[in-house]
Amino acid sequence: MTTVSKLKQLEASASVKSLGLLLFLTAAAISSPVVAEDGGERWQEIKSSLFGNREIQDGSSTLSLETPYRAMDAAVVPVDISSLVPQTPQQYIENLYLVIDNNPSPVAAVFHFLGKRDWQSLSTRVRVNAYTDVRVVAETSEGKIYMVSNFVKASGGCSAPPTKDPVAAAANLGRMKFKLPEATTDSGRVLAQLLIKHPNNSGLQFDQVSRNYIPADFIRNIEVSYNGELLFSVDSDISISEDPSIRFGFEPEAGGKLEVSVKDSTGRTFAETFGVTGGGNG
Amino acid sequence: MEGKCLKSRLRACCLISILIGVYWHGVSYGSTNVVEVTDGIYVRFGLQQEPTTENQGRIANVGFILGRQRVAVIDTGNSLVEGLDLRAAIRRVTHLPIAYVIFTHMHPDHVLGAAAFVQDDPEFIGHVQLADALTRREPFYLEAARQLLGDDFEGTRVVLPGSPVSGSRKLDLGGRIIELEAHPTAHTNNDLTVYDPASGTLWLSDLLFIGRIPVIDGSILGWLRQMERLSARDIGLVVPGHGPVTHRWMDALAAQRRYLKKVVTGIREVIRNNGSITQAVSQVANGERENWLLFEENHGRNVTTSFVEIEWE
Numbered sequence: 233m234t235t236v237s238k239l240k241q242l243e244a245s246a247s248v249k250s251l252g253l254l255l256f257l258t259a260a261a262i263s264s265p266v267v268a269e270d271g272g273e274r275w276q277e278i279k280s281s282l283f284g285n286r287e288i289q290d291g292s293s294t295l296s297l298e299t300p301y302r303a304m305d306a307a308v309v310p311v312d313i314s315s316l317v318p319q320t321p322q323q324y325i326e327n328l329y330l331v332i333d334n335n336p337s338p339v340a341a342v343f344h345f346l347g348k349r350d351w352q353s354l355s356t357r358v359r360v361n362a363y364t365d366v367r368v369v370a371e372t373s374e375g376k377i378y379m380v381s382n383f384v385k386a387s388g389g390c391s392a393p394p395t396k397d398p399v400a401a402a403a404n405l406g407r408m409k410f411k412l413p414e415a416t417t418d419s420g421r422v423l424a425q426l427l428i429k430h431p432n433n434s435g436l437q438f439d440q441v442s443r444n445y446i447p448a449d450f451i452r453n454i455e456v457s458y459n460g461e462l463l464f465s466v467d468s469d470i471s472i473s474e475d476p477s478i479r480f481g482f483e484p485e486a487g488g489k490l491e492v493s494v495k496d497s498t499g500r501t502f503a504e505t506f507g508v509t510g511g512g513n514g
Numbered sequence: 515m516e517g518k519c520l521k522s523r524l525r526a527c528c529l530i531s532i533l534i535g536v537y538w539h540g541v542s543y544g545s546t547n548v549v550e551v552t553d554g555i556y557v558r559f560g561l562q563q564e565p566t567t568e569n570q571g572r573i574a575n576v577g578f579i580l581g582r583q584r585v586a587v588i589d590t591g592n593s594l595v596e597g598l599d600l601r602a603a604i605r606r607v608t609h610l611p612i613a614y615v616i617f618t619h620m621h622p623d624h625v626l627g628a629a630a631f632v633q634d635d636p637e638f639i640g641h642v643q644l645a646d647a648l649t650r651r652e653p654f655y656l657e658a659a660r661q662l663l664g665d666d667f668e669g670t671r672v673v674l675p676g677s678p679v680s681g682s683r684k685l686d687l688g689g690r691i692i693e694l695e696a697h698p699t700a701h702t703n704n705d706l707t708v709y710d711p712a713s714g715t716l717w718l719s720d721l722l723f724i725g726r727i728p729v730i731d732g733s734i735l736g737w738l739r740q741m742e743r744l745s746a747r748d749i750g751l752v753v754p755g756h757g758p759v760t761h762r763w764m765d766a767l768a769a770q771r772r773y774l775k776k777v778v779t780g781i782r783e784v785i786r787n788n789g790s791i792t793q794a795v796s797q798v799a800n801g802e803r804e805n806w807l808l809f810e811e812n813h814g815r816n817v818t819t820s821f822v823e824i825e826w827e
Contacts, residue, residue, distance in 0.1 A: 298792075300792065300795075304795055304814035304815045304817070304818045305814075305815045305818040305819050307819075308791065308818050308819065308821075308822055310790060310791045310792050312790070312792075355790070357791070357822075395650075396699075396702070396703060396731060396732055396733070396819075397699050397703045397732065397733065398643075398646065398650075398703075399643070399703070400699065400733075404826075407826075409825075409826065411788070413788035423788065425788075427825065427826070429826070446649075446650065473822075474822075475822060475826070477822075477825075479790075
């Protein structure tokens with residue numbers, strides 16, 4: 233592992249695009265609790281918030297989405313997204329929305345790409361509070377919108393949001409791991425994985441002892457750059473699982489450097505740099 | 515010390531036949547009947563099932579220890595009704611004051627009957643991290659219980675422990691001193707065990723599952739470390755959180771350790787090959803399927819939750 237890593241943790245004011253929108257939806261959800269209602273109605277509400285009355289096309293020839301039909305652990309539901317068409321500077325997915333209709337905060341994440349590198353595959357893990365549709369909506373550089381969705385059976389119940397070991401979580405806050413498999417495919421592309429230690433607390437729980445809500449503490453933005461060029465950024469929210477994981481298709485070159493910067497809702501920032509040798513395990 | 519251990523072992527041996535009898539013939543699981551498993555220690559056995567509307571979540575072993583002057587309740591069941599049934603069972607045995615209610619950990623099948631004992635004004639005792647853990651989960655636990663219990667949910671609530679235990683604590687029941695031990699994160703981050711030196715009995719609760727597949731809600735690696743420590747102890751009789759009371763607890767511990775180790779080894783292998791959670795769920799420790807009750811309902815979650823722990827090794 234040829235990792236040169238440094239961890240900086242400093243107070244900073246996070247400035248995140250489109251966050252207002254995410255917060256708006258969060259606030260809306262708190263004021264009107266989600267019940268097991270028609271997913272369609274809920275989606276109409278989310279859709280008009282995000283895209284107004286723009287046309288959304290069937291995305292099954294552009295995207296694929298894999299989720300378990302029944303979630304094993306409602307706090308950690310794997311979501312695998314693939315782009316089915318090559319991402320090129322001429323034509324690429326600019327914004328990729330991951331939406332979980334029946335969660336209190338339905339917009340789990342918005343990924344932003346610049347189209348300079350193909351990624352092909354993108355995975356993360358989410359919380360699922362109730363039976364719900366999970367959607368991926370792609371906004372292309374040409375201004376078109378495509379969508380695919382799956383139904384996931386899960387109920388928050390006992391295994392839902394709270395962190396299992398808050399003491400350990402606090403001790404490791406902001407730690408990162410970057411994993412590259414040793415073998416590359418013929419194309420030279422590998423599936424890299426970024427892991428970030430963070431409780432990603434929803435803040436929706438009431439503390440009986442202090443008579444206050446436990447303050448929200450979640451990652452708002454992640455930027456991943458390679459040799460000074462942005463690979464992607466993500467605006468994220470409380471529906472992303474604790475200790476967020478992002479796996480992405482990536483074509484490393486010899487002697488590269490991967491930089492990650494993270495901002496959370498309390499204003500903390502975390503940054504780390506990983507040395508990446510082509511195909512080596514960073 | 516040696517002599518005492520031997521004595522408790524002998525006593526435990528004498529119990530074998532009784533216990534097997536109790537387990538196979540005498541006990542109506544999940545009923546309101548308590549069984550005196552050894553001198554002064556009473557257990558109401560839980561059903562080896564997932565919580566359902568039919569069984570009202572009466573799935574955990576709950577019970578009490580009787581001293582000459584006081585009673586210590588260990589776990590309270592999933593609802594006020596279940597707690598009241600346990601209290602009634604205690605009152606059929608003794609009229610001594612219920613001085614302590616001990617929570618072995620946060621799970622609803624163990625803590626949600628606590629309101630039944632508020633009338634006795636006991637000391638509610640739990641692991642130092644229990645109050646925080648329960649506070650964070652309370653809305654989820656209560657909502658699940660409401661759905662499970664319907665009309666019988668009435669009055670069910672969380673009672674936070676007023677007395678936190680970190681490390682250990684002794685409780686004097688009058689002529690009988692029991693020892694509480696708070697464990698590092700294992701089954702949950704708030705596991706507490708109760709040892710009764712007089713009978714050589716260790717109330718392990720959910721640090722040991724017998725028959726029913728273990729549920730991981732803390733740290734699989736931490737749990738394996740706790741089991742390593744426990745296996746060095748000289749204990750006569752063990753009360754698990756689920757399943758029969760047994761003197762052959764080392765066998766039960768070995769079975770649980772085998773399962774947990776297979777999960778860890780299997781996940782490490784998947785991670786080494788850059789595999790995903792989904793792959794781990796379909797591949798890891800499937801050979802254990804026949805060895806456990808409720809495997810289908812819990813194994814996938816165990817693998818998932820362990821995966822996100824082990825990938826940080």
